[in-house]
Amino acid sequence: MTGARPALDRESAIAAYLKYADRMPGLAPGQLPAETCDVANILAIADQFDLIIFDAFGVLNSGAEAIPGALQAISSLRAQDVELAIITNDASNAPAAIIERHRNRGFDFSLESLVSSAKYIVPMMKRHSDVTRWGVMAPAHWPIDQLPGQAWFLGDDDSDYDTAEGFVLIDSDAWNEKRQRRLETNLANNPRPILVGNPDICAPMGDFLSVESGYFAHLAADACGVMPECVGKPYREVFDDILQRYPDIDPQRVLMVGDTLHTDILGGLAAGIKTLLVTRGGFLDGYDDLAGLYDRAGFWPHFRAPAIGAGLE
Structure with missing residues (x-):
């Protein structure tokens, strides 16, 4: 990071x-x-x-x-x-x-x-056997070659989004508002699978809370009505x-x-x-x-x- x-x-x-x-x-009453x-x-x-x-x-x-x-x-x-x-x-x-x-x-x-x-990103992707072209939210150092099918980093080119058959949101370190708008608009026009490798909405980073990929996944899901699939x-x-x-x-x-109610404690x-x-x-x-x-x-x-x-x- x-x-x-x-x-x-x-x-x-x-x-x-x-x-x-x-x-x-979800939780049953007996789990509380x-x-x-x-x-x-x-x-x-x-x-x-x-x-x-x-x-x-x-x-x-x-x-x-x-x-x-x-x-x-x-x-x-x-x-x-x-x-x-x-x-x-x-x-x-x-x-x-x-x-x-x-x-x-x-x-x-x-x-x-x-x-x-x-550990569970690749198995999650393989459950979508009909998807072979993936747009990936991750920083440039991430080992994208380990992913199945064709995968590329989502950047500032519309073609990164247009040609993807599904999206994998792993890490938001290189993400920005313009890329998020591209993702949401593209999905709204053509809904496709949204897979999430880090479902956190934020993470404590000392004196601030960093925005994580889970937050952007939910915004993208709001734009297109596709339920995000998450591991973690x-x-x-x-x-x-x-x-x-x-x-x-x-x-x-x-x-x-844990320190977060909806991730650590709920899980x-x-x-x-x-x-x-x-x-x-x-x-x-x-x-x-x-x-x-x-x-x-x-x-x-x-x-x-x-x-x-x-x-x-």
């Missing part, structure tokens, strides 16, 4: 998540916790879990820096022999590069502990991937930790596992009406903490 992408204010991001909630996984329990940090409940899954941005790090206390929390969990994993919607970087960045921050995650939404949180493939690696662990002893609830929402250093940093947000969303987490390592700094 270069930091060139546009920013989005939090209220607009919340409004977008609420507006597009019907495009995300009875209440949200406030805890000091993740160590206060660690003995209840054998596997803990983390979102990265807003939980482990904000931008390039580790969130205060996160390193100490992970170290303590390691000492308790809790299995740890990461689910990320960062589809723009190779898994090895993602892990290396975490190691540079001081975390000791292994490549085997990571599941990225990028809150959708099931990434959660099933982790759970299948630990078949002997009871799902009730698995915890999903964990839909997967049938416990959830912890953190409110400092990520999407909800400084937000003062969580109860109101729960009411508007219609769901809430099992636990809430300021940060995974609050008090451990």
Whole structure:
């Protein structure tokens, strides 16, 4: 990520998540916790879990820096022999590069502990066997040659859009308003599949929220009436991937930790596992009406903490 992408204010991001909630996984009443329990940090409940899954941005790090206390929390969990994993919607970087960045921050995650939404982009495309020409939203360094059929980067030429039989939105780092207008207009005139490798609407990048490809996918869908198809949180493939690696662990002893209600927490609830929402250093940093947000969303987490390592700094 270069930091060139546009920013989005939090209220607009919340409004977008609420507006597009019907495009995300639904929850049955039995999947909702009875209440949200406030805890000091993740160590206060660690003995209840054998596997803990983390979102990265807003939980482990904000931008390039580790969130205060996160390193100490992970170290303590390691000492308790809790299995740890990461689910990320960062589809723009190779898994090895993602892990290396975490190691540079001081975390000791292994490549085997990571599941990225990028893993499911090609299988999603292959489900559209009748589509062979794809226009792709991604920066120029992205390995587009790994995609099936003919694929090219969407740029400023109308032919990039006219000749595509489908669109894959992976990363918004090189995206801009003019390209978005081209995409929407083209789809309105000729609706085609919209596939999304990163369904996030925004991501915390330190002192701002970057606009992610999920946001642009929903705008494009509004223009043409085509339901976007997504991989990554809150959708099931990434959660099933982790759970299948630990078949002997009871799902009730698995915890999903995230900073965003409609990706991390919704995804964990839909997967049938416990959830912890953190409110400092990520999407909800400084937000003062969580109860109101729960009411508007219609769901809430099992636990809430300021940060995974609050008090451990």
